[in-house]
Amino acid sequence: MNDRIAQKAPAEPSRRDILYIATGAAAVVAAGGMVWPLISQMNPDASTRALASTEVDLSAIPLGQIVTVKWRGKPVFIRHRTPEEIKAAEDVPLAELPDPEPDSKRVQKPEWLVIVGVCTHLGCIPTGKAGEFDGWFCPCHGSTYDLSGRIRSGPAPSNLEVPQYAFLSDTKIKIG
Amino acid sequence: MSGHSQYTPKSGFARWLERRLPIISFMYDAFVAYPTPKNLNYLWTFGAILSFMLVAQIVTGVVLAMHYTAETTLAFDSVEKIMRDVNWGWALRYAHANGASMFFLAVYIHIFRGMYYGSYKEPREVLWILGVIIFMVMMATGFLGYVLPWGQMSFWAATVITNLFTAIPVVGPSITTWLLGGYSVDNPTLNRFFALHYLLPFIIVAVVALHVWALHVTGQNNPTGVEVKNVKKDTVPFTPYATLKDGFAIGAFVVLYAWMTFFVPNYLGHPDNYIEANPLVTPPHIVPEWYFLPFYAILRAIPNKLLGVIALFLSILIAAALPWLDRSPVKSGSYRPLFRKFYWVFVAVCIGLGYLGAQPAEGVYLWLARLFAFYYFLHYVVILPLLAKFEKPEPLPDSIDAAVATGEVSHV
Numbered sequence: 272m273n274d275r276i277a278q279k280a281p282a283e284p285s286r287r288d289i290l291y292i293a294t295g296a297a298a299v300v301a302a303g304g305m306v307w308p309l310i311s312q313m314n315p316d317a318s319t320r321a322l323a324s325t326e327v328d329l330s331a332i333p334l335g336q337i338v339t340v341k342w343r344g345k346p347v348f349i350r351h352r353t354p355e356e357i358k359a360a361e362d363v364p365l366a367e368l369p370d371p372e373p374d375s376k377r378v379q380k381p382e383w384l385v386i387v388g389v390c391t392h393l394g395c396i397p398t399g400k401a402g403e404f405d406g407w408f409c410p411c412h413g414s415t416y417d418l419s420g421r422i423r424s425g426p427a428p429s430n431l432e433v434p435q436y437a438f439l440s441d442t443k444i445k446i447g
Numbered sequence: 448m449s450g451h452s453q454y455t456p457k458s459g460f461a462r463w464l465e466r467r468l469p470i471i472s473f474m475y476d477a478f479v480a481y482p483t484p485k486n487l488n489y490l491w492t493f494g495a496i497l498s499f500m501l502v503a504q505i506v507t508g509v510v511l512a513m514h515y516t517a518e519t520t521l522a523f524d525s526v527e528k529i530m531r532d533v534n535w536g537w538a539l540r541y542a543h544a545n546g547a548s549m550f551f552l553a554v555y556i557h558i559f560r561g562m563y564y565g566s567y568k569e570p571r572e573v574l575w576i577l578g579v580i581i582f583m584v585m586m587a588t589g590f591l592g593y594v595l596p597w598g599q600m601s602f603w604a605a606t607v608i609t610n611l612f613t614a615i616p617v618v619g620p621s622i623t624t625w626l627l628g629g630y631s632v633d634n635p636t637l638n639r640f641f642a643l644h645y646l647l648p649f650i651i652v653a654v655v656a657l658h659v660w661a662l663h664v665t666g667q668n669n670p671t672g673v674e675v676k677n678v679k680k681d682t683v684p685f686t687p688y689a690t691l692k693d694g695f696a697i698g699a700f701v702v703l704y705a706w707m708t709f710f711v712p713n714y715l716g717h718p719d720n721y722i723e724a725n726p727l728v729t730p731p732h733i734v735p736e737w738y739f740l741p742f743y744a745i746l747r748a749i750p751n752k753l754l755g756v757i758a759l760f761l762s763i764l765i766a767a768a769l770p771w772l773d774r775s776p777v778k779s780g781s782y783r784p785l786f787r788k789f790y791w792v793f794v795a796v797c798i799g800l801g802y803l804g805a806q807p808a809e810g811v812y813l814w815l816a817r818l819f820a821f822y823y824f825l826h827y828v829v830i831l832p833l834l835a836k837f838e839k840p841e842p843l844p845d846s847i848d849a850a851v852a853t854g855e856v857s858h859v
Contacts, residue, residue, distance in 0.1 A: 310625075313639070319629045339727060344631030346727045392752060394610035395603070395729040410731040411607075412747060412808050426808075428752045 324447030326439065329383065337399040339388060342446050346388035346396055347434060348407075349444075352418065356405075357381045360418040370429045374419045377433050385444065386420040387434050392427035407431070453480050477663055482682035483689045484669035486851050490560040491667070492696035493553050495689075499697050500550040501655065505648050507543040508592075511536075515595065517641035519634045522597035523723040541712040542704075547589050548715050549704045551738035554582060562769070563790055565778030566668040572770040574661035579767040581654050584647055586739070586763070591644040593736060597637065598720030603733050605632045605640070611746075614753040631726060671850045672778025673843055681847035732807060740804030741797050745823065747808040748816035758820065765827050772827055774835035777843065785838040793826045 325342045327349060332338045337350045352360070357374075361381075365371040378384055388407075390397050395411040402408030402415035404423050409415075414425030421430040436446040454472035456462040461471060514533050516525040529536035558578070561567055567575035594605040609626055613619040628635030666675055675681045683689075707714065715737055719730045735743050745762045749755035765772075780787050800819045806812040844850035 313625050313628055315624060315629045316635065319633070319635065323630070341727065344629060344633045344726055393607040394613075395607070395733065396727065411729060411733050426747075426750055426752065426755075 324445055326443060326445045328443055330442040334382075340446070342387075342434065347446055348384070348386050348388040348399060348420075348431075350384040350386075350399070350418075352382050352384055356418045359405075360384075363417065363419075363421075367423075369422050372419075372421060372430055377419050377421070377430070379436070379438060383444075384418070384420060385433065385436050385446065387432040389432070390414055390427055391422065391429045391431065392425070397431075452476050477659075477685075478690070479684065479686040481663065481685040482666070482675065482678050483685050484667055484675060484681060484847050485683045485688075486669050486671060486847050487667070487689070487692075488670055489692075489696060490556065490564075491669075492693050493557040493560065494662075495693035496553045496697055496700050497550070497557060498655070499700075500546060500553055501648070501651060504543065504546050504550060505652075507539050507546060508645070508648065511539055511543055512641075512645060515641075517595070517638050519597060519637055519724070522595065522637060526596045538708070541708045544716065545704065545707045545712060547592065548736070548738065549700070549707070550585070551589065553700070554585065555738070558582065558766075559794060561668075562793075563780040564668055564670060565672050565773070565775075565780065567769045568672075568773070568778050569770065570665050571661070571668065574658060574665060575770060576767050577654055577658040577661060579763070581651055581658060582766075583763060584651050584654065588644060588647040588651065589736065589738065591640045591647070594637070594640050595644060596720060597724045599722040599724055599728075599730050600717045600720040600733070602632060602724030602726065603729055604735060605636060607733060609636075611756045611759070614756040616753070633726075668778065669847060670779060670781060671844055671847055672782065673845075673847055673850070676846045677848065734805055737801065737805075740802075741800035742804075744800040744804035744816045745820045747804070748813065748820040758824075762820075762823060765824070769827070769831075773831040775838065775840070776835075777840040782841045782843055783834075783838055784841060786834050789826065789830050789834065793823075796822050796826070 323343055325340060325347075327338075327340050329349065329351070332349060332351045334351050335353050335356075337348055339346045339348055341347075350356075360374040363374070365373065374381070377386075388396050390409040390411065392409065392412055392414055395409050397407035397409040397414070397416060399407055402423075404415060404417035406418045406420060406423075407416040409425065409427065412426050414427035415423045416427075416431055417423050419430075420433070422428070434446050436444050439445050452469075452472045452475070454475040456465045456471065464470070465472060511529065514525065514529045514536060516522055526540070529540050531537075533539075561575065561578070590604070590608060594601045609623055609632065612623045612626060615622060624630060626636075627633070628639060669675075717734065734740070742759055742762055746755045746759040749758050775783065775786065777783055780790055796819050800816065800823065803812050803816040803819065808816070844853070
């Protein structure tokens with residue numbers, strides 16, 4: 272009996288097979304299209320994206336001070352570095368660094384260090400002018416960062432992030 | 448264990464309903480006639496205690512949700528309003544917060560009982576895996592709920608845990624932004640955490656139903672680990688025997704629960720959670736709730752972010768592989784002299800990890816955590832498989848009935 276069925280069935284894909292596959296494919300595309308809004312709604316909404324950049328006036332930050340500004344709900348540290356601090360940051364041999372990056376790559380003007388103040392380990396806020404290198408120290412799990420915000424010791428895997436920013440004038444920057 | 452129902456509807460209405468929806472016979476078979484091994488000790492009452500706690504958490508949680516506001520500027524104050532203004536609000540909130548602790552206490556006893564008596568072994572593998580799934584959903588629910596009061600610890604717990612996902616190569620940061628609904632933990636995060644904290648307990652109810660279903664197909668394990676051979680001799684009906692015993696155990700458990708709720712409601716909490724969330728200041732020492740401490744210790748023990756996260760998830764998931772890691776044909780630890788010793792070392796290591804998770808991650812604590820985390824996995828992947836090969840188990844009783852008759856008692 273099986274032989275007879277096999278004989279009757281057309282050798283190559285029948286019209287029915289093509290209909291099945293086409294219907295299945297259409298259903299997959301439609302399901303994907305319906306699921307996408309459900310996934311996408313979780314991404315930052317328009318109001319969150321609208322606040323994604325911040326302008327900061329640097330003229331009020333005295334030499335040697337760190338100012339924290341809030342950007343995208345996170346702190347950004349702006350450090351007005353002294354010439355000695357700049358020199359110390361520039362003189363570190365790259366071979367000593369777990370995440371090697373020269374200081375010049377991390378600043379646009381050497382006296383202004385702008386970094387996201389979120390520890391790259393698990394997201395705590397490091398305290399400024401603390402730790403072995405007088406940069407930052409994260410109290411949660413003991414990561415130390417240097418005067419360029421580069422990771423020097425502890426569990427954090429990478430340097431403190433440098434956000435995208437631009438100098439609008441000599442004393443004004445726009446972060447984001 | 449399941450067979451033809453012994454239930455015969457007596458009233459006209461019951462007969463009418465039975466033909467259309469046999470729910471009464473289903474309940475009768477599951478909770479009255481269900482044959483229960485007659486040698487169960489009090490460790491077997493934690494299933495019932497857990498059912499009670501699940502209902503208690505859902506009831507207190509639903510009413511708290513009627514007073515809580517999931518909005519970052521109002522959340523902290525709405526919780527304080529519950530404590531001060533809402534009639535009995537303080538009692539309901541403390542019952543819910545401490546209920547989470549009691550729930551986890553009971554689930555840990557339930558899990559370790561299963562580990563000692565080999566409740567994960569053939570034919571209960573699916574039952575066990577469903578239990579691991581319930582435990583993971585419980586952990587997610589507990590974490591999401593902890594974030595809602597919007598205190599300092601809540602906020603930073605959310606930040607740290609969601610930052611775990613940044614460890615994923617390449618797509619990690621995008622996934623984290625997607626999970627948070629922003630660039631940091633903020634109002635969208637609080638909103639979705641509240642929605643999910645309300646949803647997940649009902650998912651737990653559904654998986655618990657499957658867990659109980661699987662239990663009723665295979666029948667309960669028991670302290671001898673010997674399967675039921677003769678239903679008449681080895682078992683007693685669930686009602687009244689297990690019902691009353693479970694009822695008594697729930698009563699005793701509720702005494703502890705009530706004592707915690709009314710006399711030391713903040714004992715397991717953290718004072719920092721009475722400070723409103725501040726995204727610009729981290730508490731110097733972030734600690735999770737006590738029931739997450741062993742896993743937190745494993746996370747911190749590994750000096751690599753991605754590997755630490757993997758170890759954290761593996762430390763929970765590996766339990767699902769237990770039926771295949773422990774190959775010994777003998778179920779109960781009571782008849783396995785070597786297993787018994789290693790079991791208690793494992794329990795001590797888990798408690799040790801819990802202690803270390805609460806300590807600062809530095810110096811000797813960190814080294815001990817590494818040692819304990821290493822042993823934790825060693826127990827699963829090396830010790831258990833080897834034990835099955837080298838251990839000579841003690842002779843098993845012929846049946847549950849024989850064990851009871853000779854007065855054999857378990858080692859617990």
